Amino acid sequence: MDILLEFLKTTGFYQMSPGNLGMLLVGLVFIALAILKDYEPLLLCPIGFGILVGNIPCADNMALGVYDEGSVLHYLYFGVSQGVFPPLIFLGIGAMTDFSTMLSEPKLVLLGAAAQAGIFLTLLGAMFIGFTPSEAGAIGIIGGADGPTAIFLSAKLAPHLLGAIAIAAYSYMALVPVIQPPVMRLLTTKSERLIRMRPPRQVSRHERILFPIAAFLICAMIAPGSLVLIGMLFFGNLLKESTVTERLANTARTAMIDIVTILLGFVVGASTDADQFLTKQSLLIFGLGALSFAIATASGVLFAKFMNLFLHHKINPLIGAAGVSAVPDSARVVQVVGHESDPNNHLLMHAMAPNVAGVIGSAIAAGVLWSVLTK
């Protein structure tokens, strides 16, 4: 009965470590938040279940985990480790995003730039704590509040931190309704929160078709490092707006993005094996991540107040908070916080402009960081 005894040594019970047990709890919490609180369920549910899968302890002679050459999870993880999945998700996002609000209120685009200050201040913080410049760049991008961008950049600059950065980015994106409101209330006065925006104008079809082409050329010429992410985003949007490629856009925003979302979330979760994941670095990354979301929110709000110094039609500074991206949750937060002060003030549509601008902004920031920090 050696075989049975040998087998029992390979079971999870025999090999379970406190770290794995802790991570299993984290996975369960992610799933609970997704199902009970409806926090980004399309991301937290796959990541949560992936964490469960990644933290079942396994014998060393079986290639099972994300990091084991030749295992199925290793092949699926390829899409993450080589940065293939994020651009495909951007393609689908492009094919579902409507840039109309942004086209009708171009000045709000700048709020999407301001919120990226969170990225760079976090980078400085990470350097201060002792991370290398490359690591600091990858950690800073958490402040971009954009999962695919964070995965793409950390795969290039700091692959050994990819798991922690991805989990931090997605966790805080899910926690946007918790993190942002206090910062927003702190930095705005009651009268600022009451400002109403003018209704956006109607945007023509010609504008919507020309925009993705021109915006791609502008971004890619200025920051070629963002070429792939930005290219896929606007390519998807052109497929949507051109109307002659409707069937392609439809597949990109349904079957294709769903398949990639399932696999990406699952393997990102499965990459959090406690042995690799529970380190002092990961904890620091989580701390810096929370900081970066707060800074990004503050930057957006303060920049809106700064713009108001020069504008005749004032901007409601709450809208600046949507510049962090975390589409669409931070735009919803703006709506909710605005609602508290004036139940008849509807800011959601206006907040979408800095919201999608923030996606572009953090992709450009990623391109700059990649270009500057790569050897």
Add this chain to the structure above:
Amino acid sequence: MDILLEFLKTTGFYQMSPGNLGMLLVGLVFIALAILKDYEPLLLCPIGFGILVGNIPCADNMALGVYDEGSVLHYLYFGVSQGVFPPLIFLGIGAMTDFSTMLSEPKLVLLGAAAQAGIFLTLLGAMFIGFTPSEAGAIGIIGGADGPTAIFLSAKLAPHLLGAIAIAAYSYMALVPVIQPPVMRLLTTKSERLIRMRPPRQVSRHERILFPIAAFLICAMIAPGSLVLIGMLFFGNLLKESTVTERLANTARTAMIDIVTILLGFVVGASTDADQFLTKQSLLIFGLGALSFAIATASGVLFAKFMNLFLHHKINPLIGAAGVSAVPDSARVVQVVGHESDPNNHLLMHAMAPNVAGVIGSAIAAGVLWSVLTK
């Protein structure tokens, strides 16, 4: 005109062997069974056409076949040879399976365990005939009556037998309506076949959401080797039952599983080049496969009779036959054979409980075999 003569030597007519001709006939029979008899058409039709493709003789200097480095079919076959396709199919199956019946009648789960005896007795038989332990394990899994599990395990334990094992597994799954009924009639009395089951109780949403999470943890802790298959199965089921990820579940059970099913069937068929496939071993595997299905059926039925010794509300032992999995065909066979004795006895819904338990059971068995037999 050397070129023309040279070319004529590369045509199929010039190079055709009796083995290839025989396999072409097998392919045509598979397609005919799928279309005319409706036997598992989603599997037999792709496999059958794949057999045609794999048995057109080709010149050696062109990389065309599944085993030729750099050929298109070789790249597609990667999903089979590395075991990537089976977990993806399990993801889709999880997203379409309703475990309600099983949740309402937990004791029927044990029938899904009993039927796996077919796997292990076939393993002993294969060792007896002279197969190595690894080969015997891969052959035994045919008795699990689960195509993806069989492919996954043979890719790990005996890649050189993968084609024969896959074809045997899928053939007998299609032939379940032929193999099972005589065994079932032989081992049950008329009065046993007349036993009626109590109607299943209603299952709450909380139960259906908690089940995939808990069942995954139980299985993966006990048999980590089944981690990937079982993980994907219950992950898909959680996507379905959580309701907050409905769009992901929907893609997993339509576009994703369809694409993988097409490619998997096609390349499994194309891997049966007669030169590699028509061997004494393949014939032995086919013989052992038929045996394993019969043993599995008998084990399920007999274990149901054994359980009845202790139960107040007796189980109709026909239901034990559904424990082999081969979802949903063997559950239908139970319904049909029960119907013969009493046209008002509807066993289909009850048979689904051991049927899906059998899927779990054979995935666990595969995990144990992999763990025990791998070096």
Add this chain to the structure above:
Amino acid sequence: MDILLEFLKTTGFYQMSPGNLGMLLVGLVFIALAILKDYEPLLLCPIGFGILVGNIPCADNMALGVYDEGSVLHYLYFGVSQGVFPPLIFLGIGAMTDFSTMLSEPKLVLLGAAAQAGIFLTLLGAMFIGFTPSEAGAIGIIGGADGPTAIFLSAKLAPHLLGAIAIAAYSYMALVPVIQPPVMRLLTTKSERLIRMRPPRQVSRHERILFPIAAFLICAMIAPGSLVLIGMLFFGNLLKESTVTERLANTARTAMIDIVTILLGFVVGASTDADQFLTKQSLLIFGLGALSFAIATASGVLFAKFMNLFLHHKINPLIGAAGVSAVPDSARVVQVVGHESDPNNHLLMHAMAPNVAGVIGSAIAAGVLWSVLTK
């Protein structure tokens, strides 16, 4: 501020070359033709945007382009460079093609053979100009008027010309309404253009199921080199016609073909980096490509006139032009040109027969060329 200066050197403005600028214009023209003229938008729109992406100049130390090892575009380009995408597209085309017209008028199949003369005469022309035999074969296949076939063959015979050949093939497929009509008018008399065709007969389900199986065996036995393309085409068609695999056919002709079409077009476009693409060879290839479409059209028309010498019920020779494939545009051109002479003469349905036969014909031609020209 070295960092800023260094960064500015990596921007597109600093590195832009006249060649890249020219290609960006070409990309914009492709997109404009797709959206404004509705010329093959599902192909020209992805290719056009891909050309934009491929011609943004990038720093050498970032792996961004199609030809840079380890870049995302490189991984996606794998499907083109290894010929994986074309068979998958053929699978989808098979699942959407209705061969009924061809089954009801078998003699029109020969027109699909005649039009392939364009392939071989172009091959002679390319040899005459100084291309190697392998290169000449890959260039000749442009005359097959079938994008996936052209990509598949050039990946095998002349990978360094793949970009130019693919762009030429798709450009001329889009320009079929411009290239074909003058040739057709030149080679037919008014009275020939007025010939009416008999209405096609009804085709039975048995015929439609048996056809893909038998046609596959015939083609693959005669030209094994066409095995993969032809195999996928008829496999897709069997999935469609068998009716028992409707869900697989449906996914193959929607989600699957859409995903592959998006990626293939995009990376083919992105492979046209001016440094690699703007060469004397590319210009020659474009010239030969235009020639090959004209020759193919002429061959089809003239062969129809030749067949009329022996036929009682004359064929309208315009239909011969549809033999080039370029499905469905060349069939539409036949309808339009026929319409000019007699507004009540509807040739579209009849033109579909040589049109789909032309797809089969060029796949076989590709198989022969591969077999004859490969070492």
Add this chain to the structure above:
Amino acid sequence: MQLNAQAGVLFAENLSGVRAIIDGNGIAITITGLLIVFAALAAISLFIAALPRLLSALGPYLPEIESHHDLPSGKGAATKSSRDDDIDPRLVAAIGWAVHATRQSDR
């Protein structure tokens, strides 16, 4: 070909018969396998049986699961949920026709 040849060689050298089963630990593997499969499925069976009692004990603490709507992919709210939009125009036509026919026939 090569794989096969290799397999053939192995096959020829293999033991067979009861000796092969004993040397290959066949019996131990079988017992281990069946034990584990039964243990796992019995554990699942017991868990399922205990689940309703567990849930009713937890009842007061358990959150109500709201009927959630399906969010678009966690990003891109500025989106057009394509599926909701494709009311088939033919369906609208059909409804229109049905209503029209109803009213016609009522007159």
Add this chain to the structure above:
Amino acid sequence: MQLNAQAGVLFAENLSGVRAIIDGNGIAITITGLLIVFAALAAISLFIAALPRLLSALGPYLPEIESHHDLPSGKGAATKSSRDDDIDPRLVAAIGWAVHATRQSDR
């Protein structure tokens, strides 16, 4: 760049003109190619022409092809065919409205 340069070299060294065609077996390739393409498509054409007669000869032995239903993926019968379920609520609303409006206007 490298590929291209290499190709350029080949190109410069290549023969051209009629000599290149002869040396490269151009004529033989063309004849072979066209023969094979015609042979294959003629064979298909003949097969199609013979098919109706073949089928009517086989008629009595040929099974009727039943109208099959589409099975869910060969596994997982305990499934919910999702596509059948998604009657758009907006459509139901539209129908309801149409019927309501009809009745209103009839009064």
Add this chain to the structure above:
Amino acid sequence: MQLNAQAGVLFAENLSGVRAIIDGNGIAITITGLLIVFAALAAISLFIAALPRLLSALGPYLPEIESHHDLPSGKGAATKSSRDDDIDPRLVAAIGWAVHATRQSDR
């Protein structure tokens, strides 16, 4: 494990504090990054602001964008557009029922 260990070593050797920021060009990176992000989004913003004027200036030369139909995949016109075909029979039934019920109740 290895990756981690390696990272740990790097981490231990790394500088930290203000010195690390200066040595790592942190300030320059931050300024460059923010400048580029603002430059790009400001350029987009200006382009968008100019777009309506640009379009109205180009107005007479701009082609009308016709409402295109969606072509099947650029090949295979002899196709069946599957999506158009799936009017749900249950919907037809529902419409039929609704109309029937309306007429019934009107009588």
